[in-house]
Amino acid sequence: MKILYSLVAVVLLFAAVSCNKKADKKTEESKKASEKVVPELKITIDSSGISTFYQSYPKLVKFQNEVLALYKKNKSTQLWLDNRGVVEYANTLFNKYKGLDQEGLKANFPYNEKISPIFEHTAENKLSQKDTDLMITNLYFYYVQKVSGVDEKTTRSLEWLLPRKKVNYQVFSDSIYKKATISDDKKSKMFSQYYKLRDALHRYREIEKKGGWKTIETAEDFKSLKLGDSVATIGQIRERLYITGDLKENNKSNICDSTLIKGIRTYELHHGLTPKNIILPEHIAELNVPVSDRIKTIIANMERCRWIDPELEKGKEYIEVNIPEFKLYLIRNHEIAFVSPVVVGRAMNKTVIFSGMMNNIVFSPYWNVPPSIIKSEIKPGMAKNKNYLAQKNLEWNNGAVRQLPGKNNSLGLVKFLFPNSNNIYLHDTPSKSLFERENRAFSHGCVRVGKPRELAIELLKQDPSMTTERIDKAMHAGKESWYTLKKKIPVYIGYFTAWVDRDGNLNFYKDVYKRDESLIKLLTEE
Template identity: 30%
Template sequence: MFISPTRSGIVRFMAGFFALFVSLSLAAPVEAEMTAFRQAVASSAARDKDIAAFYQSREYKPFWTAANAGARRRALIEALSDAPEHGLPARRYDVEGLLARLDAARTPKARGIVEVEMSRVFVQYARDVQTGVLVPGRVVSDIKREVPYRERLSYLENFARSHPRGFFRALPPDSNEYTRLMKEKKKLESLLGAGGWGAQVPAGALKPADTGAAVVALRNRLIAMGFLRRTTTQSYDAAIQKAVQQFQLAHGLEADGVAGASTMAEINKDAGERLQSVLVAMERERWMNMPRGERHILVNLTDFTARVMDNDTLTFETRSVVGATASDRRSPEFSDVMEFMVINPTWNVPRSIAVKEYLPMFQRNPNAAGHLRLVDSRGRTVSRSAVNFGAYTARTFPFNIKQPPGQRNALGLVKFMFPNKYNIYLHDTPAKNLFSREVRAFSHGCIRLQEPFDFAYTLLSRQTDDPEGFFRAKLNTGVETVVPLEQPVPVHLIYRTAFTKAKGHMQYRRDIYGRDAQIWSALSEAGVALRAVQG
């Protein structure tokens, strides 16, 4: 962690830098100097095909170091100086070093080298602030997200045609979520500068009617966090109980007002750890810097919810169950488009489940799991008595396993399909008891919905005047029925341990798969630092 410096050092560098270019503008370079400059640019840019193409298109003339390029230079230096405001690795751009090299560039060759260096830093910053510092799949293999990268050359070309400051302002995500995350980041940085939330609560658990020093510490921490109005109470009274409930709601905990072990663990997390979550969330938001869809479905794996959003307003929300924490069951992160739902679905058991779970079961008892059918490659049902299961391995097992539609079907009575190579979809489930759990990570990777019928009605409401009647009529046939969505809906499976609401407290969730810890480690290694800003 470091204390954020003032910008006076940057300003002094800039003053000397701009004075240099004033002097350069007073002495027109001779042709020999221009030739040396162009040669230096061509040579320095040769290692980067995009930057080389940009300078080749402009005959290696100066873009940043021309006398009339002051607005570009100022906009770039200002943007680089503000990189930490976006949670970016300031050392990657080394603005003070860049200014020092500019100040020392007294020859055409030196100016040409610095000219290209400015373009390299510009392209790096532009991509980082627009679509992220990290390549997500290289950090966490289960993040399958396709980041909407822009062509590197396009940054230079578009900047050349744009108002410099306006160009930089348009680079970061313009979502309300990103704006609110930045606000929370600044709040936490100031809080760190002032010492955080104070002393931790020295107790493993507390409950209503408790008294003593630990309750006072709990009281003080809840006040500092903004969940409790200032009070001098020394007992766990109704006000503290209500504040604990509000804290629990903001942290995805059972809101019973009792500060049990899991609640106390979250209360005692420090502001620096929360700031890490916010910085990771900002990076994740940059990975999704693209239109989400006027109507879209948002599944936050850490929050165990599925939401239908219309114009960024919540239309419908239901609890969900996500993939278990075992490495081969975790739900991946990606975006796709929901195209249809299947009412009264057949469960086509995935190959991995068939050979890892059911084949060993059948080898022990051929009649086990009698609700499942064996189907050969021609689609014919095969009698269990005709199969020697012991003759097959996971590699050679030749059958598909299916479960017909019905109340006991593992997919329940409806599934929602956004066809993808990960075989992930949203669906009903007969295992309703799991939705009452605080942590709901139990599936093989697919997303189970607590209220799938209401979810279906919401989706169908745009294509029929009676969505419930339409759905029930199909359901009552008992026959598998595919219902296309007339307007396909984007689906985003995300993973946010820090996220915002338009109103109310900042939301934090537990890092159930450990992904955000990996991302923070990578960001930290890249140079992203926690800042304590002193007012």
């Protein structure tokens, strides 16, 4: 009996295995059959279909050439749809678009009511498959345009002449075609300051969500607060500084102690103010700027960062001047090698935002007086005083006027040349007291350097023959002499009213040329 049961068990086992094999075979055949039944989705999207699309959606026509080229490259077939519907790559794009607010931009696609139902399923997508694919493609180019910043024609109208980051639509087209990842997280894609300001934007928006900060109230006759003073205003200042991290803790005391003074000095350093040991009305005015305004300033400067070619900061040696900060930096091997205060052009004679290549240093320079100054200042002076030229150390030179070398020369004892059509250069000045002021917009447009001797020494370190003694002698020779740099040095003159420094501190500077408001208006009206 045991043998009989064993034989039955074996037969049943083989039968089960055989049945399973047959079932698996049938399942596999059924799967293959179903795969064969559903053909690959293929939607023809040719030039005539694209032309018809733009007749219906004219607000997107600026992308037509790029879209035509892209579909032609893809053999006039769809890019974003398959048998299962919208591909995951398209959903990633839409999420990036919806997240533009995190980049300080508005997500206002011209046909938002058409694009949203494709992804959000809150309403039925009434577009044809062809128009659905075309709408997503236009969303892609819209997104690219937004994250790349306003066009070069617009930035030029805003007097921004620094080298622009080029928008290569062909590269983006290839990205779609190859289904590459839509991401701006790789730091090399943008000017590094952009990412730092984006982090600051998120932090300040969190402050705004929590209610921002209250307006600090002072008495009508308020003049100053000093160490030891006790008044309710002190507690308000303490709370305000704590919110932005200028004070690490808030003991809620109404007494002005050393901790509070230290916090105010930190605040001053990060807002373009000269550190003092007292609290003045100017401090209260700065502290009372609403968080919403600070956010707008950050957004404006994020936009400026979009215009900067990230390749610029990869140079081994270059000079950068930030006009609102009134400072010059020499960057060498990605580190700050030298810093100097500067004086820039007044509002009527704005220093131009541009770049050049420094090639010469001129010691004991002549100053060739611009025709505008001859007309507005020198000729009226000569009319009143026949000895005007001699008293100002000026002379006629081939029909023009120039100032002789010397310590009283308007260019001081040295100038740094980077040829440009704006006739802008860096130079020394006899008016040293101007560098002690907070607002240093006083020049006719050129950039006056607070530490010109030190800058010359730093730039000429690479040349052993140009010792400090030789540089000093050339600066005081009373006779003009030129030195040609062995390697030209890029000079970038920019305009940033918000900037995160290398220690991670967010700094705000006065908008000396009133450029922020027009830029914010441009960004919010789009």
